[in-house]
Structures are given as C-alpha cells and as structure tokens.
Amino acid sequence: xxxxxxxxxxxxxxxxxxxxxxxxxxxxxxxxxxxxxxxxxxxxxxxxxxxxxxxxxxxxxxxxxxxxxxxxxxxxxxxxxxxxxxxxxxxxxxxxxxxxxxxxxxxxxxxxxxxxxxxxxxxxxxxxxxxxxxxxxxxxxxxxxxxxxxxxxxxxxxxxxxxxxxxxxxxxxxxxxxxxxxxxxxxxxxxxxxxxxxxxxxxxxxxxxxxxxxxxxxxx
Ligand code: CA
Numbered sequence: 645x646x647x648x649x650x651x652x653x654x655x656x657x658x659x660x661x662x663x664x665x666x667x668x669x670x671x672x673x674x675x676x677x678x679x680x681x682x683x684x685x686x687x688x689x690x691x692x693x694x695x696x697x698x699x700x701x702x703x704x705x706x707x708x709x710x711x712x713x714x715x716x717x718x719x720x721x722x723x724x725x726x727x728x729x730x731x732x733x734x735x736x737x738x739x740x741x742x743x744x745x746x747x748x749x750x751x752x753x754x755x756x757x758x759x760x761x762x763x764x765x766x767x768x769x770x771x772x773x774x775x776x777x778x779x780x781x782x783x784x785x786x787x788x789x790x791x792x793x794x795x796x797x798x799x800x801x802x803x804x805x806x807x808x809x810x811x812x813x814x815x816x817x818x819x820x821x822x823x824x825x826x827x828x829x830x831x832x833x834x835x836x837x838x839x840x841x842x843x844x845x846x847x848x849x850x851x852x853x854x855x856x857x858x859x860x861x862x863x864x
Contacts, residue, residue, distance in 0.1 A: 645760060645800070646670040646688065646821055650680040650706065651695040651722065656745075660693065663749045664756075668783060668796025670824040677701025684715055688820065691718040691756050694739070696730050704733045711738035718759030720752070757781070771806050774853060774864065776845075778803050787845055787853075797822065798841040801834075805854065805864040812860035838862060 647669050651657040657673050664671045672687065674680040678700040684692065692710070696703030707719055721734045721742040731742050740759050743752055771778040777786040783799045785792045794802065800822045805813060815834045819827050827833055838854070846852050855863050 645690045645756075646672070646824070647756065648672050648674060648680065648683055648687070648689045648692045650674045650677070650692065650698065650703070652676055652698050653695075656695075660749070660752065664753070666796070667753060668800050669756075670800075670822055672824050675699075677703065677706040680706050681709055681713075683825075684710055685713065687825065689715075689717050690760055691720065693720050693722060693752065693756070694734075695722045696727060696734060697724065704730055704737055707734050707739050708737040718756070718762070720755050720759065722747075771803065773806055773809055776802075776806065776853070778806055785845070787849065790848075792844055794841065794844060795837075797837055798844065801837055801841055802845065802864075805862060809864050812857045812863045814861040817861070 647664055649657055649660050649664070649671060651660065651673070652675050654675070657675065661671045661673050672683055674683050676699040680692070680694070681701065692715075694703050694706060698706070701709075703721060707721070710719065718741075719739040721731065721739045723731050723734070723742055723744055725744050734742065741755050743755060771780075775788045778799075780803055783794065783796055785794055785799065785802065801818065804818065804821060816829065818834050819829055823833065842852070842854050845854070853864060857863055
C-alpha cells in the first residue's frame with residue numbers, strides 16, 4: 645500500500661508519515677498542491693491524504709484535477725472544523741471521505757484501510773494460500789498454523805506476492821508498491837528484505853515458498 649500525504653504543516657505531515665510507515669505503508673509527502681499533482685502524476689498511490697488549505701494549488705482544486713487526470717485511488721480530505729463549504733466542494737470534486745482536524749492517527753488509519761478495501765486494494769481481508777494465512781489487518785502470518793513474526797515490510801512483500809501468486813513479480817514493481825520514493829532502485833533493499841522473509845517463512849519447512857526467477861523477479 646502506497647500513500648501520499650499532502651500537508652503543508654511539516655510537524656503534522658511528518659507525524660502522519662511516521663505513523664503510517666510504522667504500520668508498514670510506503671509513504672510519500674508533498675508540501676503543497678502543485679507538488680502533490682506532480683507526484684501523483686508519476687507514482688501510483690492507493691490512497692492520498694489531502695489537506696484542503698494548501699499553498700500554490702488548494703486541496704479542492706487538487707482533488708478535482710486528480711479525478712480529471714483519472715486518478716482512481718482513494719482520497720481522504722483533512723479539513724478544519726470550520727470549512728464545511730470546502731468539505732462539500734471536496735466531496736463533489738471526487739474525494740471519498742474526510743477527517744476534521746485534529747484527529748486521532750488511529751482514525752486516519754482506519755479510514756485508509758476502509759477505502760483501500762472499497763477500492764479493491766485489500767479485496768480479501770485474510771488470504772489463504774499454500775498453507776499460509778495472511779491477515780493484512782493485523783500483519784499476522786501463519787504457516788501450517790504456526791505463527792511467524794514478520795516486520796511490516798516483510799509482511800507487505802509476502803502479501804503482495806500472495807496477491808500475485810504464480811506470477812513472477814519484478815523487483816521494480818515491488819519497489820514501486822512497497823517502498824517510497826526515497827528507496828534507491830540500485831541498492832539491495834528488496835533482496836535483503838526478501839532474504840530475511842524467506843529465512844523466516846521457510847525455517848523448519850522442507851519446501852521453499854518463494855522462488856527467484858532470473859531476470860524476471862520473485863514468485864510465490
Ligand atoms: Ca494546511
């Protein structure tokens with residue numbers, strides 16, 4: 645799950661960013677409306693958290709343009725209590741939901757999950773395949789009933805592979821969906837996490853669950 649946080653107040657932006665990263669989301673931040681449109685034009689986001697009161701291009705306008713440019717992920721507006729008119733304009737402009745500031749982080753995360761489910765991002769709340777049980781709501785994994793402890797990143801990798809079971813997923817695609825724009829495509833990031841993930845899920849089992857196909861990627 646990749647999320648774009650659009651918020652010009654840096655402390656709020658970085659608090660949301662940190663919170664979401666801790667939950668295993670890939671997070672990018674834009675500090676004004678123009679930067680948001682730029683990033684959404686280049687990257688694929690599952691959900692955009694959009695402050696309405698922004699420099700350069702305001703949030704309502706960003707929302708309208710995103711939909712015009714056929715962005716079809718979720719949009720959650722972050723608004724001040726007083727701006728009912730803006731909120732209505734935002735919803736008319738294609739936002740899915742809104743939160744009034746100040747809000748609890750857990751509420752934002754619940755809205756993101758709800759939208760992702762609706763958008764089909766998490767079509768199956770719990771995935772069962774190859775003896776694995778993956779619950780994206782709690783990041784819990786079991787193999788043949790035995791619980792395995794994964795980091796949020798490792799879970800996200802495994803869940804992505806499970807959703808694409810049988811297809812070789814290229815490393816670039818994993819970087820695109822599971823990491824944020826600060827990930828360097830030339831580092832060994834994916835490989836390192838993949839090795840740890842493999843070690844954890846294969847430990848004590850005779851068959852290896854994730855295969856590497858040279859030049860193509862990883863396949864479950
Ligand atoms: Ca603002």
